[in-house]
Amino acid sequence: MNHELQGRAAHVAAIRERAEAEMKAMEIDHAFIDRLVETFYGRVLAHPELGPVFDARLAGRWPEHMAKMKSFWSSVAFRSGAYGGKPVQAHLGVANITPGLFPQWLELFAATLDDIAPNGEAKAWFMATAERIAKSLTLSLFYNPALDDPARKPV
Numbered sequence: 001m002n003h004e005l006q007g008r009a010a011h012v013a014a015i016r017e018r019a020e021a022e023m024k025a026m027e028i029d030h031a032f033i034d035r036l037v038e039t040f041y042g043r044v045l046a047h048p049e050l051g052p053v054f055d056a057r058l059a060g061r062w063p064e065h066m067a068k069m070k071s072f073w074s075s076v077a078f079r080s081g082a083y084g085g086k087p088v089q090a091h092l093g094v095a096n097i098t099p100g101l102f103p104q105w106l107e108l109f110a111a112t113l114d115d116i117a118p119n120g121e122a123k124a125w126f127m128a129t130a131e132r133i134a135k136s137l138t139l140s141l142f143y144n145p146a147l148d149d150p151a152r153k154p155v
Helices: 002-025 030-046 050-058 062-078 087-091 101-116 120-142
Strands: none
Touching (some): 030 050, 030 062, 030 101, 050 101, 087 120, 101 120
């Protein structure tokens, strides 16, 4: 059993090393993650549709949310395991959240990356990751399997 745990730890360490090397090659560091989160969420707050939804949910808790998002993106980019939250549960019951907000979120994220990403490779990596996150959240929050039931579809 101890040998298995050592092997697992070595595997996790190798994943983190590869992620760190990949990020370094794209000129991504923790300072970039901080800047990305701060710039993006500053724009979210100013956005006419996203801002009110986020601010209603996070009023008085923005510093904690910013720290959590920095931890989240750092964990995703560097495979650090720093984030231990539950994104789907965190978004359940958010007042006025709709599937239509996710494309706007992605557009704002892309515009932020256009302005601050160090290169096209970094932008592509972060956008692909954000798109997967948005798709996952959209499916988790809004998907209704009954809508896919062939017996319920009009002919």
